Amino acid sequence: MTSRSHRQAHPAHPARPADPQAPDAPPSRGLWSPRVFLFSFLAFLCYTTGLSLLTPLHGSPDEPVHEIYGYQVVTGNIPLESERVLAPRYLRSGAPDCWRTTRSQTAWCSPPISSDATLREMGTSAVNYPPLYYALTHQPLRFLSGAAALWAVRLCSALLFSLLAAFGVSAFAAGLPHRLESFIALTVLTPAFFTFAGFSNPQSLEIGAALAMAGCLIPLLRPLPPRETARRWIAGGCAALLLIMARPVGPYWAIAMCLLLAGVFGRERVRTYIRTRAFAIFMALCAAGCLAWLAWTRISTIYGPTPTEVTNDGWSALTLRLLGNFRYYMHETIGTGGWRSVTTSVPVTVLYWVVLFAVVAAAWRWGQRRHRLSIALAFISLPLSAILMNTLVLSRTTFPIWQGRYGFPFLFPLFWVCVAVIATSGRRRTNISGALARATSTLFFLATVDITVRMAWRFYAGITTAPLWRVLTDTPPHALIGAALAIAVAGTYLVLTWRSTRRCADSCLPVI
Template identity: 25%
Template sequence: MTFVPSAAALRQQLARPHRTAGRHFLLPWLLLALLGTLWAVATPIGGSPDEPAHVVKAASVVRGELLPAEMITTGGVLHVPAAFAAEYAQGCFAFFADTPASCAPGFSGDPNEIVETFSSASLYNPVYYMLVGWPSLLLPDTSGIYAMRIMSAVLTSLFLAAAFWVVAAWRLPRVPSLGILIGVTPIVLYLMGTVNPNALEFTGGLALFAAMLGIVLDPQEKLLGSRLALVVVAAALVSNTRGISPLWVALLLVLPLVLLKGRELGALLKRPGVIVSILLIGITALYSAWWTLSSNSLGTGPSTGPEIVQTNPGVGLTPVEGFFGEIGNTYLRIRQMVGILGWLDTPLSPPLYFIAYALFGLLVLGVVLFVRGRRLVFVVLTALAFFFLPAFIQSFYVTKGGFIWQGRYTLVLMMALLVGMAACIASSDRFLRWQQRVDERGMLVASARRGRGLVTALAWLTGIAWAFIVSWAFLTTMRRMTVGYSVDWLQMFEPGAWEPPLGALPLMIAFAVVSLGLAITVAAAFRDPRPEPVIEEYDAVPPIDGYAAAPRI
């Protein structure tokens, strides 16, 4: 008679994975920072969406100009060194996929001269701009733009690495780590290498969400303090990136609590560290709300100004029409969240989208096969927020402002959904039994060996597929910038093609190598531990770690 232990007994016998700072935090941070830096160098000046406005804002904030002196139809009037204001003149190729970046005029004049310019981001919260804008004080010329991009890449990759670090301590870290990797789509890496607060929003949001999932799904008393610290820091920064960001923070904080029963939630909320964290998050959220309301940054965007000639499509529609119109744009938004690069003028090759969708589908299939009960409710609620909340928000804006929503605005929800599905799969009893079943001798039975082998094979295939997607997206965008989207690949290396710093070919090779290195790191370093022999089955297993005041789930 084959002995089949309960999931609780298996969890009791399952050893914690050995977590090291080098393999599970520093190495992912280094590789992610390198990928963002390569994008920062490869993207021509003025080559990413809205970056000129953000560069001007960052350069003005670190020079003490937090708000504009006056508002005009193109934004607020700011004063920055001429080299940063000149980025507006570099965008002759924006929106025109077959126009290479070589059309941009070179900068002439004194780069240090303070000039009057404008920014549509002039009223935005200054926190992100302070963090990434300081290199412009040291390099007040075009090189300062690259330096600000690299600073943004280092900062945002830190939060992605923190998410990897959090899941590395979970009992079964392999699937959650793959969920993070799958969520790092080409557009994620691309925006990390630009000056854009959107990148801090979705990377910080993912770190916050991973820490919350760790608190409720994998309670460990010794890690509660560090997890709460990550939640507080990430929530503070994300709340102060964009005007709508406090809403995402609230969702990312509340949704994981659905995974707790009432008594568990009550016990968690009574802990002093949790109470202090809530107060700190509330203070930073209040500051964000104060800035947004006092500056009116959500109500005075250029597209709503009284003298704007061009308007967005959909102006004049009712909120109901705007809601269903945005629902109809769902597939386009998902494509944008995988990657339509440049100024939304560089779509990827169709097979890349299909591979990305297949990786998303693996997590959905895992939910269907393994997730039940409270975890399934959590996944459904997160999916509903992802699909319908943007349309709901858009419906309030459409009548006067038209359709303004882009896929990158919802990247934080997409990444949370993917990681949330992965976390629920890995923590489910069905998955645990399928992967860790042992017989009366304490040996893994054949079905479990096949299950573990299949997960390992899928991890390596996922890593390879991910590296292929992001590398090919990098190559595609490089071709678009050097010679034009529709031009033959080999013309990238002919005389007259636009050339990024360090050269196109070295950057492409470096990106492929680093992306493969990250894929190998995730597949190899985040392995699930094998269980120790199960001696007997328990009806109720006391927690071997967790919170003294909150039962394990």
């Protein structure tokens, strides 16, 4: 008996802690949750497809430009030597020039999408974009024509986004200690987050990859078993590689997210991670992505069109011009459609920002000093990053090339960091977390109803000329189905969130 007790008290091979700050690491739940992945994938796919059906073809910003460039990618005509290229006629047949800048004009003025695949000269401003997104989503342009080809491209884009975003959500949820914060994390993804997922736009890949990277790496804020930690670094590196190769500004968002996480992790945890082989693999994947990005940037600069030099007005003037659009940026973060021609209503936008501020305030209240400093610096860096990006491209344009949606690959992972800080604060805040989960899910539902109705009103009935009831009579059936699909997803998630918060309030077991 004595010998057995002695062996239990002094094991021959003690388990190595996953982190020096927390010797008792929790048991591993795996890198991701298949059930959460499946639920999130179906929800994301239905929601983004709904918004896609609701929006007229070519009705998303610069959609024809990306489709024309995508055709060049899938037919092997890159790198381009000119902005003028040969592309099928149907890619411009439904151009929305007649309505995109006039709120009193509906999309019915656009000519119908033809099936004429005759090649003619067209212009595209995406000549320097990395080709990865287009190679993954624009293959239908090789086999189909007309509206069928354009709808197929949108579906491929929605599938790509949904796969990446759902993996990020499932990895994030599996790494959190409590269920309530998982629901908060899902509903801080505002309707605007999905606006460009179901269209021909490389932000589909960019935002999805950013969420996948964040979902893998943010849970490393808390100690995890060595095997799971290693898998998260490797999976996060793969997502970072996709993020870097998504758009010309991809590397900047990957670097910004790494700096944010380094500050949130703290010095001791960073020192622990950088000594591991998995972190070395993560850095190698990021380096590979940066090298590919640099190579493509060099090639496209050599063979692409020579940029027109313009006068640089300076950082101060640029800052004032960006601040002048701040009110719209607030709307665009919550919900927007078309060429900024429809947004969520002011009450919904303000209420949503109040709840988002409450999430940040809760993280500030319960987080440690390093968490507060990192979150503050991250929010400060958003306008600075806008100025930086504009400075880098001022040789190509005479206006600030910045919109609120450009910050989504960093802004929403930043909100997720706040949610993770709340979940790992060491104190169960069931009442507060439950209230935040209910508030975010309720506002997500209200914002979804608001933006979908206003999109149908703007695109098909005339938001400034027709009464609201005309939405039901003037909106085409496929658009009504799209609006109903998005609202159904938001309503279903609202019901599930409220039921789950009640169960969590009645149970003391913080399980997922």
